[in-house]
Amino acid sequence: MGEKLSQSDAPLHEALVEYRERRFVPFDVPGHKQGRGTPELTAFLGKSCLSVDVNSMKPLDNLSHPTSVIRDAEALAAGAFGADSAFMMVGGTTSAVQAMIMSSCKGGDSIIIPRNVHRSAINALILCGVTPVYVDPGTHQSLGISLGMAASDVEEAVRANPGAKVVFVNNPTYYGVCPDIRRIVEIAHASDMAVLVDEAHGAHFYFGEDMPSSAMSAGADMSSISMHKTGGSLTQSSFLVTKGTRVDPAYVRTVINLTQTTSASYLLMSSLDIARKELALNGVETFRKVLGLAEYARAEINGIGGYYAFSREIINGRDVCDFDATKLSVHTLGIGLAGVEVYDILRDDYGIQIEFGDMGNLLAIISVGDNHYAIERLVSSMSEIKRLHGKERFGLWDHEYVPPVVKLSPREAFYAPQRPVPLASSEGEISSEFVMCYPPGIPILAPGELITADALGYILYAKKKGSLVMGPQDMKLEYINVAITG
Numbered sequence: 231m232g233e234k235l236s237q238s239d240a241p242l243h244e245a246l247v248e249y250r251e252r253r254f255v256p257f258d259v260p261g262h263k264q265g266r267g268t269p270e271l272t273a274f275l276g277k278s279c280l281s282v283d284v285n286s287m288k289p290l291d292n293l294s295h296p297t298s299v300i301r302d303a304e305a306l307a308a309g310a311f312g313a314d315s316a317f318m319m320v321g322g323t324t325s326a327v328q329a330m331i332m333s334s335c336k337g338g339d340s341i342i343i344p345r346n347v348h349r350s351a352i353n354a355l356i357l358c359g360v361t362p363v364y365v366d367p368g369t370h371q372s373l374g375i376s377l378g379m380a381a382s383d384v385e386e387a388v389r390a391n392p393g394a395k396v397v398f399v400n401n402p403t404y405y406g407v408c409p410d411i412r413r414i415v416e417i418a419h420a421s422d423m424a425v426l427v428d429e430a431h432g433a434h435f436y437f438g439e440d441m442p443s444s445a446m447s448a449g450a451d452m453s454s455i456s457m458h459k460t461g462g463s464l465t466q467s468s469f470l471v472t473k474g475t476r477v478d479p480a481y482v483r484t485v486i487n488l489t490q491t492t493s494a495s496y497l498l499m500s501s502l503d504i505a506r507k508e509l510a511l512n513g514v515e516t517f518r519k520v521l522g523l524a525e526y527a528r529a530e531i532n533g534i535g536g537y538y539a540f541s542r543e544i545i546n547g548r549d550v551c552d553f554d555a556t557k558l559s560v561h562t563l564g565i566g567l568a569g570v571e572v573y574d575i576l577r578d579d580y581g582i583q584i585e586f587g588d589m590g591n592l593l594a595i596i597s598v599g600d601n602h603y604a605i606e607r608l609v610s611s612m613s614e615i616k617r618l619h620g621k622e623r624f625g626l627w628d629h630e631y632v633p634p635v636v637k638l639s640p641r642e643a644f645y646a647p648q649r650p651v652p653l654a655s656s657e658g659e660i661s662s663e664f665v666m667c668y669p670p671g672i673p674i675l676a677p678g679e680l681i682t683a684d685a686l687g688y689i690l691y692a693k694k695k696g697s698l699v700m701g702p703q704d705m706k707l708e709y710i711n712v713a714i715t716g
C-alpha cells in the first residue's frame with residue numbers, strides 16, 4: 231500500500247470513478263456493455279450502476295490476485311478491523327466461514343464448535359470432511375433461545391479433544407448474545423488451537439463505542455464479518471480478516487480461490503470499500519445513534535406489556551458474557567403469539583419487514599439507515615398487534631434449541647445411501663439433510679443427526695406457524711431423506 235493512503239481513501243471506489251470518467255469503449259464482458267444492451271435493467275438499476283458493473287482489468291485489479299487497488303482496499307480494511315490481513319468476499323459470509331474452516335482444517339481433523347452455528351459452518355464440514363465436536367451453547371430458561379457457549383464448557387471440550395485443530399465461535403449470536411471470547415481464545419491458544427469467529431452479526435463491534443469485544447481485539451485468528459448486515463455495504467459482500475502467526479494469509483487466499491468466482495462484482499467490492507471508509511470515519515457517531523434508537527425502542531416495547539425486549543440484563547457471566555444492545559430482540563410469547571406470527575402480521579398488515587421471527591422471539595435490525603420515525607412505526611404497530619391479536623399464552627412452543635443426537639458425521643451422512651421417508655413418520659431415522667428455518671439458518675437437524683421427537687415436533691410446529699422451513703430436497707417438506715445404515 232502506498233504510504234499516503236488513509237481511512238479517508240477508498241482506492242477501489244476511486245479507481246472505478248476514474249474508469250467511468252475515461253469513457254472506455256468496452257469490448258470485454260459483461261455483455262450488457264455498460265447497460266446499453268439491457269435498457270429495462272438499466273432503467274431499473276440506473277445507468278450509473280450499470281456503467282461500473284465491469285470485469286477485472288489492469289487498472290481495476292483482480293480479486294483472485296490483487297496487486298494494486300484491491301490490495302490497497304484490503305489493506306485499509308485490515309487496518310480498520312485491527313487485523314493483519316483482510317479479504318474482500320463476494321460470496322457472502324457463507325464463503326468467508328467456509329474459507330476459514332477449509333484453511334485451518336483438513337479431512338479427518340476435528341473442530342470444537344457450538345451447535346447453534348449457521349448452516350454455512352456445517353456445510354464446510356461436509357465439504358472438507360471435518361468432524362464436529364459440539365459444545366452445547368446453553369439455553370435461556372424463559373426465552374428458550376440458545377446462548378453463547380460457556381468458556382468452562384470449551385475448556386472441557388479442549389481437554390477431552392486435544393487433537394482438535396480449531397475452536398469456532400459465534401460473536402454475537404443472531405439475538406445478540408456474546409460468549410467470553412477473550413477467555414475462549416486463551417483456552418484454545420494454550421492448546422495450540424486456532425480460533426475462528428463468525429461475526430456475521432458483529433461488523434459494528436469494530437467501529438462503535440461500548441460494544442462487546444470483537445474477534446480481532448480478543449486475539450482470535452480469523453473472523454468472518456458481514457459488512458452487508460450491519461456495516462452498510464451491498465448484500466452478499468463480506469470481509470474475512472486474519473491476525474497472528476497461526477494463519478498464513480497467502481494460504482487463505484489460495485483456499486478462497488478454490489471456490490470463489492473469477493468474475494467478482496465491482497459493485498459489491500466498491501460497496502465494501504465505501505462502507506469501510508464510512509465506518510472508519512463516522513462509525514462512532516453512527517453506532518451511538520443506532521444504540522440510542524435501540525434503547526428507546528426497547529423501553530417503549532417493554533412499556534406495552536406482554537412483550538419482553540431483552541438486553542444486557544440477561545448477562546450471566548457464563549454463557550451470556552456480553553450483549554449487543556443494538557439488536558432489538560423481543561420475546562413474544564407473553565402476548566400469546568409466536569415470533570413468526572408477529573413477524574408475518576407486521577409485514578402483511580403494517581408494511582414492516584423485520585429480520586426474523588422464530589417460535590418465541592423476533593429480531594428487528596436497527597442500523598445505519600434507521601431513524602426515529604421508523605422506530606415509532608414499529609413500536610405503535612407492535613402495540614396494536616397486541617391489542618388486536620394478543621391472547622392467552624396457551625400451547626405455544628417455548629424453546630428454539632433442540633439438542634442434537636449425532637449418529638454420523640455431516641459428511642458421512644451427506645454421502646451415505648439414502649431413502650426418502652414421510653417427514654411425519656421419520657422419528658428415529660438419521661437425517662441425511664439439513665432442516666432449518668430461514669432466517670436464522672441454524673439447523674434444527676443437520677446431516678447425521680437422529681430425528682428425535684423434539685426435532686420433529688419443532689419442525690412440524692414451525693411449518694404450521696408459517697415459518698420458511700427449508701433444507702430437504704423435497705420442496706414441500708413432506709418427505710425427508712434419511713441415511714440407510716447397516
Ligand SMILES: Cc1ncc(COP(=O)(O)O)c(C=O)c1O
Pocket residue numbers: 321322323324325327347348350404428430431456466468669670671
Ligand atoms: C451467523 C451467520 N453466519 C453466517 C451467515 C451467512 O452469511 P451470508 O448470508 O452473508 O452468506 C449468516 C447469515 O444469515 C449468519 O446468520
